[in-house]
Amino acid sequence: MNAQSQSRHHPYAGTGEHTTSYYAASANPSPRRPALEGDHDTDICVVGAGYSGLSTALHLAEKGHRVTIVEGARIGWGASGRNGGQIVNGLNASLQTIGRRYGQDTARFVAGLVQEGGEIIRERVRTYDIKCDLKDGNVFAALTDKHLRDLEERKALWESYGLRNQRILDRDEMREHANSDLYTGGLLDVSGGHMHPLNLALGEAAAFENRGGTIFEMSPVISVVHDAARPVVRTAQGQVTCKTLVLCGNAYLGHVVPELAPRVMPVSTQVMATEPLGEALARELMPADTCVEDVRYILDYYRMSADHRLLFGGGTVYGGSDPRDIKAKLWKNLRKVFPQLEGRRIDYAWSGNFALSFSRVPQMGRIGSNTYFAHGYSGHGVTGSHTFGRILSEAIDGDVSRFDVFANLPWIPFPGGRTFRVPYSVIGSWWYALRDRLGV
Numbered sequence: 001m002n003a004q005s006q007s008r009h010h011p012y013a014g015t016g017e018h019t020t021s022y023y024a025a026s027a028n029p030s031p032r033r034p035a036l037e038g039d040h041d042t043d044i045c046v047v048g049a050g051y052s053g054l055s056t057a058l059h060l061a062e063k064g065h066r067v068t069i070v071e072g073a074r075i076g077w078g079a080s081g082r083n084g085g086q087i088v089n090g091l092n093a094s095l096q097t098i099g100r101r102y103g104q105d106t107a108r109f110v111a112g113l114v115q116e117g118g119e120i121i122r123e124r125v126r127t128y129d130i131k132c133d134l135k136d137g138n139v140f141a142a143l144t145d146k147h148l149r150d151l152e153e154r155k156a157l158w159e160s161y162g163l164r165n166q167r168i169l170d171r172d173e174m175r176e177h178a179n180s181d182l183y184t185g186g187l188l189d190v191s192g193g194h195m196h197p198l199n200l201a202l203g204e205a206a207a208f209e210n211r212g213g214t215i216f217e218m219s220p221v222i223s224v225v226h227d228a229a230r231p232v233v234r235t236a237q238g239q240v241t242c243k244t245l246v247l248c249g250n251a252y253l254g255h256v257v258p259e260l261a262p263r264v265m266p267v268s269t270q271v272m273a274t275e276p277l278g279e280a281l282a283r284e285l286m287p288a289d290t291c292v293e294d295v296r297y298i299l300d301y302y303r304m305s306a307d308h309r310l311l312f313g314g315g316t317v318y319g320g321s322d323p324r325d326i327k328a329k330l331w332k333n334l335r336k337v338f339p340q341l342e343g344r345r346i347d348y349a350w351s352g353n354f355a356l357s358f359s360r361v362p363q364m365g366r367i368g369s370n371t372y373f374a375h376g377y378s379g380h381g382v383t384g385s386h387t388f389g390r391i392l393s394e395a396i397d398g399d400v401s402r403f404d405v406f407a408n409l410p411w412i413p414f415p416g417g418r419t420f421r422v423p424y425s426v427i428g429s430w431w432y433a434l435r436d437r438l439g440v
Helices: 051-062 095-102 104-111 116-128 145-160 197-210 279-285 326-337 381-396 401-407 417-438
Strands: 004-006 038-047 067-070 135-142 166-169 185-194 214-216 221-225 232-235 238-247 265-274 291-294 300-304 310-318 346-356 363-366 371-375
Touching: 038 051, 051 067, 051 197, 051 238, 051 371, 051 381, 067 238, 095 104, 095 145, 104 401, 116 185, 116 197, 116 381, 135 145, 145 166, 145 185, 185 291, 197 214, 238 381, 265 326, 300 326, 310 326, 326 346, 363 381, 363 401, 371 381, 381 401
Parallel strands: 038 067, 038 238, 067 214, 135 291, 238 371
Antiparallel strands: 004 221, 135 185, 166 185, 221 232, 232 238, 265 310, 265 346, 291 300, 300 310, 363 371
């Protein structure tokens, strides 16, 4: 293993400023942090100021550790600051799949922590008074009777693990959450929710700094030395030497650490925000003010913002590229859900990447003795990243009991390797999309 891993590409973030999203336009005021310059020494260095890095760093700072975060762009620049804002419990892989693949002990372990991420978010919001428009409740929407039967089976499965936070909705009850002719019913998770994701990240960063932590922004990492007694993180203008290194770049780590690059594939998803609809129309469309996602393989997800815009997302592009016309791509699906919005203006449209693992289970582990990583949330990173941040902090603080469960799970490479993983995944998505259209 080469001790020094070099990036072969230009910085991933362009200028490093936030994308032209609704979230960036409505973000709470936040100071600009300095770029890394010169030599620095710290106990723990965290690469990445998204949810994984912020969660890990804040937990460690609360335990009294000296922690430094190095971020290549602005706080929450990646998926943490541009996602759908939905707090959805569970991993991408179902408890049934986890039990079949890894055994019932692992499934019970995962069931014991699937609600933890949402609980951490709520605790952070309360403790640090983070203004991020946090609201309760998320709904899985069924478009067919088969979808509804699948949701009933999911509810029964979760109850078998002692999770009783879900309730089946019939067609009329579903209209309280999405007043649309499209759905046959749904499943309400009362412990889910939604919020302004960028403001959550900014609030967590401020909390970390209030606990004595240091953040360097606009400092893309160009190399790391991760197999030395004291790891080193290098940028163009400086470096940080540490006792423990934590890699939380997820979909944007690129090739800086070649050992991690093949484990995940960047996948882009898109979101757009309508013009303000007014409180009356917003309540007519989504009376309960929960968030909704349907249960298709390539799904739609949506919710109302605090200023009564419909935030509507969906679609996937394997490999992480952006579609040429996001509005055109999403508009036809939005119109199927809410034809009442025909002619309404779209004020913002943006794209962002998440990291997909082939198993759809997040990955956590070590490279060497003192470099940790977590990535591959596969579209369920809002809650998963907060949970994994806590588990990473536990391991670094000496309790590896939960860390070792995930670290010991075998990771499954993408068929065809990095060369063919995109076409393989595209073909697979076509198959599942066909099954969605056929209702099977």
